Amino acid sequence: MEQTAKNTIVSLKDIFVRFDGEVILNHINLDIHEKEFVTILGPSGCGKTTTLRIIGGFVEPESGDVIFDGKRINGTPPNKRNVNTVFQKYSLFPHLNVFDNVAFGLKLKKVPKDEIKRKVTKMLATVDLKGYEKRNISKLSGGQQQRVAIARALVCDPDIILLDEPLGALDLKLRKCMQIELKEIQQKTEKTFIYVTHDQEEALTMSDRVVVMNNGVIEQIGTPEDIYNEPVNAFVADFIGEANILNGTMIDDCRIKILGRELECVDKGFGKNTPVDVVIRPEDIEITSPENGQLVGTVEKLTFKGVHYEISVRCGKCEILIHSTKSAEIGSEIGMRVIPFNIQIMNKLLPFYDNIIETEVTYSSEDENCFEFELEGETVKVENKYFAQGTSVKITLPPEALSLAGDGIGHLKDVYIESVVYKGEHNEIILESDERKWLMLSDTDEQVATYVPLAFDFSKAQFEVIDKTEEG
Numbered sequence: 001m002e003q004t005a006k007n008t009i010v011s012l013k014d015i016f017v018r019f020d021g022e023v024i025l026n027h028i029n030l031d032i033h034e035k036e037f038v039t040i041l042g043p044s045g046c047g048k049t050t051t052l053r054i055i056g057g058f059v060e061p062e063s064g065d066v067i068f069d070g071k072r073i074n075g076t077p078p079n080k081r082n083v084n085t086v087f088q089k090y091s092l093f094p095h096l097n098v099f100d101n102v103a104f105g106l107k108l109k110k111v112p113k114d115e116i117k118r119k120v121t122k123m124l125a126t127v128d129l130k131g132y133e134k135r136n137i138s139k140l141s142g143g144q145q146q147r148v149a150i151a152r153a154l155v156c157d158p159d160i161i162l163l164d165e166p167l168g169a170l171d172l173k174l175r176k177c178m179q180i181e182l183k184e185i186q187q188k189t190e191k192t193f194i195y196v197t198h199d200q201e202e203a204l205t206m207s208d209r210v211v212v213m214n215n216g217v218i219e220q221i222g223t224p225e226d227i228y229n230e231p232v233n234a235f236v237a238d239f240i241g242e243a244n245i246l247n248g249t250m251i252d253d254c255r256i257k258i259l260g261r262e263l264e265c266v267d268k269g270f271g272k273n274t275p276v277d278v279v280i281r282p283e284d285i286e287i288t289s290p291e292n293g294q295l296v297g298t299v300e301k302l303t304f305k306g307v308h309y310e311i312s313v314r315c316g317k318c319e320i321l322i323h324s325t326k327s328a329e330i331g332s333e334i335g336m337r338v339i340p341f342n343i344q345i346m347n348k349l350l351p352f353y354d355n356i357i358e359t360e361v362t363y364s365s366e367d368e369n370c371f372e373f374e375l376e377g378e379t380v381k382v383e384n385k386y387f388a389q390g391t392s393v394k395i396t397l398p399p400e401a402l403s404l405a406g407d408g409i410g411h412l413k414d415v416y417i418e419s420v421v422y423k424g425e426h427n428e429i430i431l432e433s434d435e436r437k438w439l440m441l442s443d444t445d446e447q448v449a450t451y452v453p454l455a456f457d458f459s460k461a462q463f464e465v466i467d468k469t470e471e472g
Contacts, residue, residue: 007034009159009192010055015064017050017216024050026216027064032160032194037186039195039203042213043239045449048196051213052162055194057081069159084153085162092137092148098124099133101148105156123155126188128181142170143178150182154189161186163195167202179205200240204228212236215418215432228281233346234428237279238421244285244320246424248278248345256343259316263294263338267345277346277423282310282323284342293335295320299328318424355397355438358466361387376434380411382458392466399428401460402440410453417450 017025040048053059057078127147183206186193204224231237248258253268297315311322364371418430429440
């Protein structure tokens with residue numbers, strides 16, 4: 001969608017928010033322009049609603065600045081900001097009719113009656129509710145009630161409209177209709193709309209720009225096309241639409257190796273023989289005969305979706321998803337082809353979550369061939385390995401050395417599952433403990449936003465003595 005203006009109307013600068021010791025927004029930065037429809041998208045608990053409430057003045061950041069039209073507005077109450085909010089539950093007054101609900105804010109501002117009538121009448125026409133002035137709120141459909149709430153927010157002529165999952169209470173068919181209507185209302189009124197949702201389709205349908213959030217940080221900002229076609233990491237690729245995310249090796253510029261085959265791509269600058277994540281959208285895979293395929297696999301599942309078939313193909317240890325207008329028999333062998341432009345390459349998370357522990361041995365036994373160290377308040381014992389007490393040790397744990405411990409027994413007791421991304425062969429799981437994040441691989445599905453015990457298999461670890469004299 002074409003952006004209508006470039007002037008920045010609101011900026012969040014290094015915003016940090018913490019509730020009860022838990023970080024909700026981790027130093028985020030965001031510029032929002034005049035007359036654009038911006039959607040803040042992410043899973044539950046990612047910080048998107050808190051971001052909206054920061055702009056609205058309902059939450060104050062612990063640190064950072066909120067800039068409105070070039071002026072810092074930290075501490076300015078909601079009623080002093082030229083911003084109005086539409087909530088999921090609309091908060092309409094059941095004892096007032098449509099006209100009086102929309103006029104409520106104008107009456108509080110002591111606007112003359114004739115001006116109120118003119119503004120309310122014009123706004124009801126804008127939201128396609130002309131003739132509903134005397135209708136009781138309880139007699140309206142969910143979609144009509146939502147339009148009343150939007151009209152009430154717009155009639156006071158705010159610079160920004162904040163919308164906190166306003167379509168969540170509607171059924172699927174009405175929600176799709178209202179997506180189109182909301183965008184039309186935004187374009188008619190030329191207001192800045194900041195919309196919060198966890199629904200990817202809503203974000204892609206309505207937005208000029210999408211802000212993808214996860215665990216209190218902004219993962220990516222871009223147009224719907226950019227977010228979908230050029231995800232910056234595996235989380236964005238997995239969260240926005242469906243994607244095949246595979247482990248690959250960047251052989252060289254424009255050359256990738258996946259599932260034992262070398263393919264052409266268009267990406268450069270990753271270096272030679274570099275482990276990477278490879279993203280291929282299901283609709284970008286062409287079904288061919290096995291002899292003409294870049295990859296070959298066996299059809300395991302077939303589901304007719306109306307516009308296309310959804311086909312699950314087993315290719316070695318990987319399951320590959322295809323959306324195609326062509327059908328294929330279950331159990332048959334097929335070939336798969338992807339043009340270079342549709343193969344997206346991303347850096348792996350491993351360099352950022354390298355599972356390295358630097359510690360000092362607090363107890364050791366040469367006879368028992370073991371040692372202990374402290375990790376986030378827990379005593380961890382390593383067997384079949386000896387270092388003298390007081391030795392500084394660097395322990396590197398590959399992702400496959402981490403596992404979720406059964407029966408609550410683990411080296412770390414309460415570790416938070418931050419994200420789970422399926423990589424074709426396994427799930428790649430990011431966990432957060434009190435002081436750091438960890439990367440783990442698993443063959444089982446795990447529930448995001450739950451707390452689990454984490455165990456380490458030190459037989460798979462690398463150990464290195466840290467020479468403190470060199471550091472000094």
